[in-house]
Structure formats: C-alpha cells, structure tokens
C-alpha cells in the first residue's frame with residue numbers, strides 16, 4: 001500500500017520535468033482525499049492567465065478531474081476565488097462546485113444550492129460610478145462589476161497602473177470614512193468593502209459539513225491568497241503557492257499546468273490506497 005507521504009513523492013518522480021510540481025519539502029504527508037478539504041484558487045492556480053477575465057479556458061481533463069475530486073472528497077472540495085460565484089459557474093459550466101466567491105463575500109457549500117452572502121452590503125452605487133469612471137483613463141482598462149466590489153483590469157493597458165491607483169486614492173481621500181479597501185491583484189485593482197477576505201470565507205466554510213473536521217489543503221498564487229496561506233498552519237492545514245514561493249507555504253508549483261497534473265496524480269495515488 002502506498003503511504004500518504006508517497007503521494008507527493010510519486011507526483012514529483014513521475015511527472016516530466018517541464019510539468020513537475022516543485023516542492024521544497026518532499027516529506028509532507030497528505031491525508032487521504034476522504035480526510036482532507038481541497039481548497040483551490042482559480043486564476044493563476046487552476047487556470048492559465050488570459051488577456052481578459054472572460055477568455056480563460058478550462059481544459060476538459062481538469063473539469064473531469066475536479067468532478068472526481070469532488071466525489072472522492074465526499075463534497076469537500078471548494079473553489080476559493082476573487083470571482084463571484086455566478087462567474088465561477090459560467091466558467092465551469094455546466095459543472096458546479098462548492099465555492100467561496102468574491103474574496104469571501106459569498107459562499108456556496110454544495111453544488112446546486114443557493115450561495116450565501118457574507119452579510120456585506122453591495123457597494124454604494126454612486127461610489128461605484130465614480131470608480132467606474134476611472135476606466136476612461138485609457139483604452140484597454142476593463143471594468144468587472146461583482147456587485148459587492150468593482151475591479152479595474154489593466155492587463156491590456158499596463159501603462160495605466162499608476163494613474164489608476166492614483167485615481168482610486170483620490171476618491172478614497174474624498175471618502176475617508178467609507179468602509180472600503182483596495183485589493184491589488186495581477187494587473188487588477190479591486191475596490192471592495194472591508195471586513196471580509198478569502199481567509200474569513202475559508203474559516204466560515206470550514207465550520208460547515210462536509211468541510212468541518214477535515215484537514216484543509218489550499219493552493220493559490222496571488223497576493224489575495226496570502227490571507228489563506230497565513231491561516232493554514234492554525235487549521236492544521238497545508239498551503240501551496242503557484243508561480244512563486246510565497247511565505248509560509250509548504251511547497252510551490254511552477255505553473256497552473258503543474259497543479260492540474262498534480263490533481264490528476266492525487267486521484268490515481270489515492271485510488272491505490274484503497
């Protein structure tokens with residue numbers, strides 16, 4: 001029988017170098033899938049980055065494996081994303097998964113059930129209009145309205161980064177008491193209500209069945225994932241970063257395709273443990 005410890009070693013040994021997951025601690029014991037809660041960030045972790053949010057592509061193998069992982073964890077696999085749950089559903093359609101969406105603003109415990117909001121009110125409409133006007137600074141700045149928050153994407157207009165942040169700062173200076181915060185991401189500046197993060201979402205998720213009592217394993221890539229990296233040790237969890245070695249993680253993957261290969265190996269290796 002393969003030991004849990006072997007799971008990572010096998011994933012490393014068998015994968016071709018270009019697709020290998022790079023871990024700096026190879027002796028990490030992963031629990032059986034039936035004992036862990038798999039928590040997966042989307043953009044830059046499961047999926048390759050795309051020029052615009054709508055252009056991401058879900059490889060069919062990944063969708064199939066995610067369906068299997070959901071089964072093998074008995075429902076304890078969730079997407080933890082800055083995207084809204086509605087957006088997540090559109091990307092993975094026709095599949096649905098449990099999810100923490102909108103950086104913790106929303107949560108859905110199981111597929112085909114309604115999502116529950118964190119209690120944060122939708123962003124003030126007038127404020128949203130002021131922020132939206134920042135997109136006029138340059139062609140290529142894309143607005144993403146998530147209801148609770150507004151994201152200004154500048155991947156297609158990288159020269160506009162400073163101007164965007166300056167404009168956001170000016171609006172915030174005008175509204176010093178507005179309970180909002182600025183969340184920088186990958187070529188995106190997001191303005192959201194304060195008071196919830198991916199970490200608060202994960203903490204809440206882990207109090208509910210089937211997640212409760214399991215060992216969380218979180219994979220993420222971005223600044224916005226650092227709040228979850230930070231809480232994993234206190235939850236007896238493991239965190240892995242993608243594309244860089246983030247502080248406090250147990251190991252890291254080079255690219256999303258390595259994460260996808262690793263998830264496939266997890267299924268194979270866990271089946272061998274039966």
Ligand SMILES: O=P(O)(O)OC[C@H]1O[C@H](O[C@H]2O[C@H](CO)[C@@H](O)[C@H](O)[C@H]2O)[C@H](O)[C@@H](O)[C@@H]1O
Nearest residue numbers: 042043049050051052053081082083155186188
């Ligand atoms: O928390 P995540 O699931 O990683 O989502 C983070 C943000 O992802 C999306 O934006 C990013 O990905 C786009 C597609 O690759 C890319 O074009 C953009 O530049 C990135 O910032 C999504 O649109 C955001 O809502 C998420 O917060």
